[in-house]
Amino acid sequence: MSRIGFLLLLVLVSSSVFAQKAKPAPALALIPEPVQVAQTKGTFELTAKTVIVLPKGHEAHLGVAQLLSQRLQVPTGFALPVKVGARKKNSIQFQLFPQPQPELGSEGYTLEVTPQAILLQANAPAGWFYGIQTLLQLLPPAVESKQTVAGVRWEIAGVKIKDYPRLAWRGLMVDVSRHFFPKEVMKAYIDQMAKYKLNTFHWHLTDNQGWRVEIKSLPKLTQVGAWRVPRTGYWKGFQAPQPGEAATDGGFYSQEDIKEIIRYAEERFVTIVPEVDVPGHSLALIASYPNLSCTQTPQQVLAGDPWNPQRTNVLCVGNDSTFTELEKVFSELAQLFPGEYLHMGGDEVTRSYWDKCAKCQQRIKTEGLKNSEELQTYFLKRLARIIQSKGKKPMGWYEKLEGRLAPNMAVMSWKDMKGGIAASQQGHKVVMTPAFNTYLDFYQGDPYLENGPFTVTRLNATYNWNPVPLEANAANILGGQGSLWTEQVAHERKLQSMTWPRALSLAEVFWTPQPKRQWENFIPRLEAHLPRLDAAEVNYATHFYEPIVWGVKDSSGALQVVLSSEIRDIEMYYTFDDSNPDKFYPKYQGQPLDIPKGAHHIRVVSYRHGQRVGREINLPLSEVEKRVRK
Known part of the structure; x- marks a missing residue:
């Protein structure tokens, strides 16, 4: 379907938040955020000797475990075998609950990582699959690589997770x-x-x-x-x-x-x-x-x-x-x-x-x-x-x-x-x-x-x-x-x-x-x-880092420029003289900017935690005039 003729109002409003003290990266950066997650002591290290274990009687679901083995083999170089049998140390163990857990449904799972083993339980193989996705996110980012990565310790933080979806x-x-x-x-x-x-x-x-x-x-x-x-x-x-x-x-x-x-x-x-x-x-x-x-x-x-x-x-x-x-x-x-x-x-x-x-x-x-x-x-x-x-x-x-x-x-x-x-x-x-x-x-x-x-x-x-x-x-x-x-x-x-x-x-x-x-x-x-x-060589946009620019009029009717951003801890640096700004240029302090006489563009860049992020925004002031808000 084309959506020609269907135009929403142009919305540039976002929460105007500015530089604050940088926060440390989260210990468990999982997306989507699980229903319940708790970090425990120790780590599990994935090695060439790690085994993936499927319980007896569940051979029909071997494909899910094999998918995990395939995902891990390329970045780690480990050909992890999938075996059917009893639980053992240094293993990733799949289990179906002997009695269904109604709260988890068919897509929910529990995941427990200890230094000795990893246990993934679910009511159905779909739950195993989604538990695998969480498990992979607990490994270093290099696990997404399309080639073998040397020199990485494939450690997984100890966790206990209970998780299931909100919507079908x-x-x-x-x-x-x-x-x-x-x-x-x-x-x-x-x-x-x-x-x-x-x-x-x-x-x-x-x-x-x-x-x-x-x-x-x-x-x-x-x-x-x-x-x-x-x-x-x-x-x-x-x-x-x-x-x-x-x-x-x-x-x-x-x-x-x-x-x-x-x-x-x-x-x-x-x-x-x-x-x-x-x-x-x-x-x-x-x-x-x-x-x-x-x-x-x-x-x-x-x-x-x-x-x-x-x-x-x-x-x-x-x-x-x-x-x-x-x-x-x-x-x-x-x-x-x-x-x-x-x-x-x-x-x-x-x-x-x-x-x-x-x-x-x-x-x-x-x-x-x-x-x-x-x-x-x-x-x-x-x-x-x-x-x-x-x-x-x-x-x-x-x-x-x-x-x-x-x-x-x-x-x-x-x-x-x-x-x-x-x-x-x-x-x-x-x-x-x-x-x-x-x-x-x-x-x-x-x-x-x-x-x-x-x-x-x-x-x-x-x-x-x-x-x-x-x-x-x-x-x-x-x-x-x-x-x-x-x-x-x-x-x-x-x-x-x-x-x-x-x-x-x-x-x-x-x-x-x-x-x-x-x-x-x-x-x-x-x-x-x-x-x-x-x-994973997947392209993505970083526009959420970039300044949002609009205009206001002062008491005399003169145009002023206002900047905001979608997220916290963003510092914005600007220029009206058509040079490319960096962190040595004037820093936006949260107040409307007066426009120097003769200026025809504003250029703005964003920094986060000392690093430049996003694209340079280069706008004619005639464009800013179109964005004037009362």
Whole structure:
């Protein structure tokens, strides 16, 4: 889904906190923060003689223990054997509780590290897996390295941990329609999210700019719909296809690719939820099969946005063949994906096409509908029945419609929390992904330096958010997710930097009990994880370090500059003379800055604990003028 036309207010406000005494790094820097954690005496040292032990009778779950062995072998150089048998010293021991512990559920675990051994207990293998992720975070950051690291003592601090998730649906979404990412990129993304106990990968496979999933009964979807003319630059300015220009940019996942990615995700206890976005956002589908549109005219897959009268991106609901073809699509999806939900999109429909379509108007009359808005409800309900007939549960983006949503349809609340609250009260299952708190395509630093199509979602906005508001029916809140639309994300490195570290904060929002989450406690733990991301060669943004700049007017009406930051212990140094500031330049002291005569820019840099962090912010004062607050 593009979110063109949906603009939130530009919010630059953040807590204005300045330099204070530096705090020591936390002894246990775990993300997400466990439910209960206590440090104990001593350490366990992982050596080449350490053994991973699985109890007898649980050989069916050998894969979880082997995954740990594989993760450890590359950075440590130790080929740790996985054995079935009794407990022993110098071992990592897996156990299932003889009597289930209801509080832990299927994903909870307990972890005890002593100098002699490590004991990991759970009700089910998923709990083992999440305990492994915590265990790996107790090792030095070099454990994330993709090559063997010499000279490291692989010590694990003594701890006793009891842990289980707050929410069942802990997700991230990636849009692969606007830009296609190969299967190895998707596997790496899933692997990284699983490290932080995120368990649902929402895969936005189709939209106006590309169809990415092979449907064998409809081959043109990938022969035609998966390809567009190549364009680079700002999304809104992309030139339309030129006469005779070849569509060479794109790609798709074969059904064998998808099966491979599903297996990879299942090994990491990640469920994949596929999305085919209809009846709007369907230009790639219509370009493949023009007879499914109201105009039935040839269309081309576009690189940019199709919002103009000549581009038909909405399916014809008056045409029964539309539902015949969609049944083929969702039948194959149901056979491919083992998860319980199939996502059908369903929002942002340009209903003006239906208003002009004789077949759609006849459908309105035949079905006794009032208008095109109720026709959208009709479409959702009919497609929902098709999905249910395949043994799956339908899910879509929340839309406020006169005829309401399909009765058994789960929804994702994206515009705000209000839609999710209302849906939960009406009995719908809900995944919260309100744009301002969770949209990872929104820029995360100063908008003047970013190339974001919409607005800002800073790190503190993702962290200081509660996905289960008091007004909601909590029993119907499945959980939440971060959503990454890729209009401006063309490369894996940017895919990573738009996700991390904001997905780290969301991981804690979804897992850690609400009363235990504290922004000031999160930041030092986050900083301890940045070397882990470096070791894993995962790109991440450091914009949370950077100054936030806005303007005020003094009593005479003259412009002044005010600086703030998201986090504590930030020192900011500035200049108005167009030189590049460092810590030898004037330091911001918390008061509005008078602007010297003749100045036209302000440049600001941040330092934390004596080290420069983040980018230099270089703003024209004309931009600061636009940000004046009363």
